[in-house]
Amino acid sequence: xxxxxxxxxxxxxxxxxxxxxxxxxxxxxxxxxxxxxxxxxxxxxxxxxxxxxxxxxxxxxxxxxxxxxxxxxxxxxxxxxxxxxxxxxxxxxxxxxxxxxxxxxxxxxxxxxxxxxxxxxxxxxxxxxxxxxxxxxxxxxxxxxxxxxxxxxxxxxxxxxxxxxxxxxxxxxxxxxxxxxxxxxxxxxxxxxxxxxxxxxxxxxxxxxxxxxxxxxxxxxxxxxxxxxxxxxxxxxxxxxxxxxxxxxxxxxxxxxxxxxxxxxxxxxxxxxxx
Amino acid sequence: xxxxxxxxxxxxxxxxxxxxxxxxxxxxxxxxxxxxxxxxxxxxxxxxxxxxxxxxxxxxxxxxxxxxxxxxxxxxxxxxxxxxxxxxxxxxxxxxxxxxxxxxxxxxxxxxxxxxxxxxxxxxxxxxxxxxxxxxxxxxxxxxxxxxxxxxxxxxxxxxxxxxxxxxxxxxxxxxxxxxxxxxxxxxxxxxxxxxxxxxxxxxxxxxxxxxxxxxxxxxxxxxxxxxxxxxxxxxxxxxxxxxxxxxxxxxxxxxxxxxxxxxxxxxxxxxxxxxxxxxxx
Numbered sequence: 001x002x003x004x005x006x007x008x009x010x011x012x013x014x015x016x017x018x019x020x021x022x023x024x025x026x027x028x029x030x031x032x033x034x035x036x037x038x039x040x041x042x043x044x045x046x047x048x049x050x051x052x053x054x055x056x057x058x059x060x061x062x063x064x065x066x067x068x069x070x071x072x073x074x075x076x077x078x079x080x081x082x083x084x085x086x087x088x089x090x091x092x093x094x095x096x097x098x099x100x101x102x103x104x105x106x107x108x109x110x111x112x113x114x115x116x117x118x119x120x121x122x123x124x125x126x127x128x129x130x131x132x133x134x135x136x137x138x139x140x141x142x143x144x145x146x147x148x149x150x151x152x153x154x155x156x157x158x159x160x161x162x163x164x165x166x167x168x169x170x171x172x173x174x175x176x177x178x179x180x181x182x183x184x185x186x187x188x189x190x191x192x193x194x195x196x197x198x199x200x201x202x203x204x205x206x207x208x209x210x211x212x213x214x215x216x217x218x219x220x221x222x223x224x225x226x227x228x229x230x231x232x233x234x235x236x237x238x239x240x241x242x243x244x245x246x247x248x249x250x251x252x253x254x255x256x257x258x259x260x261x262x263x264x265x266x267x268x269x270x271x272x273x274x275x
Numbered sequence: 276x277x278x279x280x281x282x283x284x285x286x287x288x289x290x291x292x293x294x295x296x297x298x299x300x301x302x303x304x305x306x307x308x309x310x311x312x313x314x315x316x317x318x319x320x321x322x323x324x325x326x327x328x329x330x331x332x333x334x335x336x337x338x339x340x341x342x343x344x345x346x347x348x349x350x351x352x353x354x355x356x357x358x359x360x361x362x363x364x365x366x367x368x369x370x371x372x373x374x375x376x377x378x379x380x381x382x383x384x385x386x387x388x389x390x391x392x393x394x395x396x397x398x399x400x401x402x403x404x405x406x407x408x409x410x411x412x413x414x415x416x417x418x419x420x421x422x423x424x425x426x427x428x429x430x431x432x433x434x435x436x437x438x439x440x441x442x443x444x445x446x447x448x449x450x451x452x453x454x455x456x457x458x459x460x461x462x463x464x465x466x467x468x469x470x471x472x473x474x475x476x477x478x479x480x481x482x483x484x485x486x487x488x489x490x491x492x493x494x495x496x497x498x499x500x501x502x503x504x505x506x507x508x509x510x511x512x513x514x515x516x517x518x519x520x521x522x523x524x525x526x527x528x529x530x531x532x533x534x535x536x537x538x539x540x541x542x543x544x545x546x547x548x549x550x551x552x553x554x555x556x557x
Contacts, residue, residue, distance in 0.1 A: 032453035043463045047472055054473040057327040175299055182308045185315035194319055199326040
């Protein structure tokens with residue numbers, strides 16, 4: 001692996017692999033977390049599907065809600081597994097080890113994102129089984145390559161946002177916890193997680209320009225449901241915007257990490273617990 | 276125990292709860308944080324309804340579910356909150372053993388701590404109703420509100436909520452690693468089971484019967500019926516007002532007794548296993 005590559009790059013690639021490994025292996029060692037990551041979003045999703053049934057909505061709306069429930073799993077992981085991760089590490093007294101390590105902090109965050117993505121994808125199987133098996137929602141014939149492309153773009157943008165949040169939260173103590181709490185449902189709403197984002201009109205369009213979850217979900221829905229998804233923008237346009245999100249969030253995360261690492265060191269907050 | 280002593284202990288626990296809950300932020304940020312999630316949940320329902328009906332929000336069905344969703348805030352705040360008290364005290368601040376070593380008594384302490392959650396939930400519910408009334412146009416004839424029955428049902432339901440909180444706190448004592456998950460899980464499960472945002476008639480047979488054992492099912496139905504004149508469930512509409520209140524009282528009594536003794540049994544077991552001060556997370 002190392003032949004021909006600069007030593008620093010090799011080190012960073014190893015750090016990515018190591019951090020991703022910890023996340024994937026660690027996630028299967030705690031059964032309670034498997035339940036909370038996999039089952040709770042599915043339960044919430046069921047409630048919204050039943051609400052659509054109570055309102056006599058067309059079946060395509062139920063599919064919209066199921067797809068939203070599946071994507072909510074990733075948002076929860078981005079918030080709690082990426083955004084608040086450095087807060088957890090601080091509480092456990094491990095954060096200083098990250099800063100003492102010779103690899104880049106971005107490599108650690110990338111590994112965390114990669115591991116989180118893989119781990120969360122395994123959790124979504126529950127929501128998929130509940131949605132398509134138990135609740136009986138259906139999608140139309142679709143292009144698998146386009147679905148994979150749109151999904152990967154969405155995930156890359158989301159986890160880049162997670163890396164940015166992680167950097168921002170580095171400075172925080174309990175605020176990180178509360179911020180994660182208060183970002184969950186408002187983002188569900190602004191991203192149209194359980195209804196077409198188009199229903200929000202200008203507010204939905206504005207939110208889609210800030211949070212990649214809504215735009216990515218809208219693109220995934222359009223690929224799987226076509227016109228019944230009541231999409232916001234053409235899929236191609238949404239893919240391009242997601243690509244732009246990836247670049248912007250990566251650059252911002254890098255800048256924020258460098259700046260806030262210095263700031264939190266100066267203010268002595270890196271190892272401060274129980275803030 | 277003298278009433279003044281009990282009141283003093285409750286006040287102290289409530290004051291401590293307020294400090295822990297709010298001292299990380301200034302009052303404005305704390306207020307925004309407190310209402311952001313419940314308002315967003317109400318707006319999600321609005322989005323769903325808006326998408327289905329094309330922007331006509333005045334339909335009766337939406338009001339029914341909006342009311343259920345608003346009052347579910349008490350379950351979320353109090354039940355999850357009381358479980359969290361145990362998690363925080365034991366895992367994060369490592370002070371639970373001192374609570375046990377002090378004369379306050381764990382029930383009094385949990386009651387006191389939960390009063391802050393009650394205040395937060397009440398603020399959220401009031402704001403949700405104000406938003407519904409003024410922003411979403413969810414209005415109804417206030418002449419149909421039966422205040423006496425409503426307040427009675429509301430109070431009884433709160434007793435059930437607090438006792439569920441005790442049970443959750445007991446489980447959190449016994450199951451340190453799973454406590455956080457379990458707290459959230461119970462609130463989500465009740466959201467699904469008790470007809471908060473849809474009538475229980477839509478649940479499969481078997482699950483419907485299970486929900487009829489829970490006081491919260493009758494609670495949501497009674498709150499709707501006494502506020503706007505009718506409930507959401509066809510099955511529960513067969514009950515007269517008196518029968519509905521009777522069912523709520525009976526289910527709450529059974530639930531409260533079971534929760535009280537359940538908590539004590541769980542606490543005994545946790546003591547035996549040495550889990551009262553076992554830290555596993557931080």
